[in-house]
Amino acid sequence: MVRLMSAPTYQEMIASLERYWADEGCVLMQPYHTEVGAGTFNPATFLRCLGPEPWKTAYVEPSIRPTDGRYADNPFRFQQFFQYQVVLKPSPDDVLDRYFASLEAVGIDLQKHDVRLVEDDWEGPTLGAWGLGWEIWVDGMEVTQFTYFQQLGGLELDLIPAEISYGLERLAMFLQNKRSAFELEWAPGFTWGDVYRENERQWSIYNFEEAPVDALMRRFADHEAECRALVERSLSLPAYDQVLKCSHAFNLLDARGAISVTERASYIGRVRNLARAVAELYLESLAEPAV
């Protein structure tokens, strides 16, 4: 691979990661079509990490987090940003070395920088999921979250996967030496701000001011009911989309300030119960030969 002499653009950086992980044998997936808060929610991670089959994948995932929007006023907070998600199931013994090589692939000289693994245990309460791992710092900047999953959907795992989630904006800010994501060079002549500033502004208005609370509450209940019905029909994949839709409706309600502290726990519990039911069904379907 050609070593980039100057800092890579945002899209070159993504292309380097794609190439690197493709060479590592990953299935390159595309972003999922339903809103997710993190790449973990993509069925290519959540469902594929269940069961005994090995799996390797890598993909860009837009992370939609309504409460993190700041109307494009804040250079560090966005209601939508991008992760690069890598899953290696099972995790190879040299998984960390492979990850560090990916940093070299985007142009980070590991000898010149202070690269550190700082304890960060991950928990996804709506998915009934947890794992142990690290934040990975380069000169104090957190550029990746690394997690060895231990449970998903409340279930023990047959093979322990390693999940590597790069924060693409942070990684690019580091590489391009920028203090604001809006200033990142996305492609020659186009900044991240050119591409997404207006998007941030409008969606922040929607998330905080316009998202219809009553309708969202109804939708949450509808998706929940649909999920249950689909589980009854043994359709785990469509049922899982309903989990994601519930989760997104919950996130929007949260951004609208429509959920009190006590209700919060109950909403999270409802999503978790669905995720668990779908995970169990998915596992059962793996055990049975396809019809």
Add this chain to the structure above:
Amino acid sequence: MPSLLFEIGCEELPASACREAEAQLRERWLTTIGGEQGDVFVGPRRIALLVTEVPERTPDEWLQGPPEHLREKAAEGFARKQSVSVDDLEVREGFLGLVVPGRPIEEAVPEQLEAIVRGLAFGKSMAWERGGLRFSRPIRWLCAKLDKKTIELEVAGIRSGHLTFGHRFTGGEVEVPRADDYAETLRAAGVEPEQEERRRLILEGLDEIGGWRDPAGVIDEVVYLVESPAVLAGSFDERFLELPQRVVETAMQSHQRYFPLEGARFAFVANGGDPATVIAGNERVLEGRLGDAHFSFERDVAKGIEALAEELDSITFVAGAGSFADKAARLQELVGELGGGEASREAARLAKADQAAELVREFPDLEGHIGAEYARLAGFPEAVCSAIEEQYLPDSADGPLPHTEPGRVLATAERIDNLTVAFALSQRPTGSRDPSGLRRAAIGLCRLAVEGGLAINVAQLVQRDLALLVEQQAEVTDDPSDVADFVLERLEGLLNAPVEFVRAARAGAVTELGAVAQLAEALTAQASTEEFEHAYVAFDRSNRLAGKADGAAGTLDSSLATDEAELALIETLGQASPRIEAAVAERDFPGAIAAAAELGPPVDRFFDEVLVMTEDSSVRANRLRLLLDVRDAVGALGDLSQIPR
């Protein structure tokens, strides 16, 4: 005697796991391998022990078999099982058995080392293969050397060898030639394996830079975050110094583990890299975090604390108990009830304003501090600002109390309201479940009364707060009156008085928290005096007889008294009772005990000479009433029957 090195090579361990391993390793080797001298090395990528003077053989062991009197029945079987003949068995302390000779250490060591790996316990552990060994983080190599010899063992699929690994990016794989060379081998590969040496190097580096602070105590963690410590210093834009100091310090310490320096500078500990590059990167990160905080700060300050306070009606305090505006209104009433002045009331009005601040959303632990800072910027008197700042104190069982009177008043109101709301909404703590820290809040109240000297009548304040909640149409589902008992129970563990004395005092005529505490301590201090004994007897004898009997008269009628002892008791009671009452009211508890003591001898005489349960029902009823009056007069000092004699 040989030296034994054993290194467990790991992916980066959390600092807490390092400390856990450090605490367990010495004990582990003493109980498995033996040998007194040695060192434990713990760092992010390795847990190691080096035992010098390892015994060459494991000790002989006595293997106990059946009791000697069962020789005929059981000796043969036991011997066969151990592959020896019956003649080889010895007798010790009435049992047959066998001395199993120790083994050469080389033979024994692999299993001992495996036991050490498997025996280390971590608060949080993980598997990296299904059903595999659980450890803090994955183990990736094992290095085991007995002097020059490599010891072979296998744990969880990992085979030991003679190799270790130096600094992750510059050190690479290195051979450990002899156990004793371990530390020097690693130093040559860019790793300082000794934690205390790393600490010394870090402190030395910080001292060279000078003027460093570590209010959050991150150094104990940093020692275990690096293998190759390099202390570096950086700076940031001075405009961030207008942020509240606690915000700047928290931005540095809580996530990044930096050390604040004088002015707009900071120190940090790197684990390698080119210093100029690493400094520039860390400066950018800190400026990013401070920029984020500053962005919120400017927006908050542009609004001002009054405008923030006005936003509180849209922020829920607790579902069912209204908004933070409702809470602020209750706090203002409660500080008035507590005798707080203008500063307390103003502080109560603004106490929760920072809940609407963006900066508090980013630094939730700094609630109170941020509000105080915004009040200062708005020009409020320092008494108001410091009360806002101190409202959450004490924040731990032995943490400091607020320094100012308005601070103590507001902190008291804050706790009363939290407790009342939780109890009124049926959210009492149960068993070990106390998610909102209500026990801690109750202990805080006790300390504010006992150490802070504030008069706190919990029952009265709770009633006032409940009335306010009802006025505000809170969804009250429960009577919170038992908050008072809940708080008083906390006194039991706090005072210099046995539990029984505190329980006794809680039943006395005083209800104010500090007074209950004083009474309990006074009872304890006097417990072995003659006066106390008299007061106790007066209470106890009258209570035992009359406390459970039916049919006491409603009021005492002196004209029904005929007996001399009875008349004497009535007279003494008439004198002592008001004196006890007055002394208790003035919190002169020794005086009250002295007055109560006067009732002892006449009570004793009364019981010697007078028959209470006489035939004449009106006389009997009157005598029972007399005893109840005695008990109640002394009972101003508490339920003395709680105190064991």
